Amino acid sequence: GAVVSQHPSWVICKSGTSVKIECRSLDFQATTMFWYRQFPKQSLMLMATSNEGSKATYEQGVEKDKFLINHASLTLSTLTVTSAHPEDSSFYICSASGGGGVGQGAGEQFFGPGTRLTVL
């Protein structure tokens, strides 16, 4: 199957700093990338959907000025958590969809391994 990587896998930062998380599709072109957040013992919650070359669409309740998403190429999307605070500590997961092709399926998404953010 298709491979999606995330970097870094774990980041610890001080309150007030900004953190950038990268999501890369390694062997296919991802026309759409999704960013999810998982709180402990809860389901994945979609934060935003980004299509290459256009602005991300944020879910209700997600601050777009705090969670900056850039999808500048078909293989890379970034999520920047600006002025991070302890309540932003969470597991952030991206997924990528190529919209079709061998092994990709009509609606199949491929998930990255996730990034654990800890804000002190």
Added chain:
Amino acid sequence: DQQVKQNSPSLSVQEGRISILNCDYTNSMFDYFLWYKKYPAEGPTFLISISSIKDKNEDGRFTVFLNKSAKHLSLHIVPSQPGDSAVYFCAAGMSGNQFYFGTGTSLTVIP
């Protein structure tokens, strides 16, 4: 409002027996359904999918059943193995759009 529900937070099964994980959804427009497996501190990995034109899809030990009239899907694992112990998420959505995830069922397969 939770569009996808997994009402059993946990399930324990003896090795070799069948594991049945259940999932209910509310939106009749959903036409694509997925099951993911997740180990602690790792991202979810895709397990098996089914589209609304089918009612069953099988892949090795894993079979997903879809009952559209009941808006219900289930994942059967047979025979269950200790390595299957993980949290299983079902997801539902419309092809090409976002998917909505259930809250997960933690499966423990007892050796």
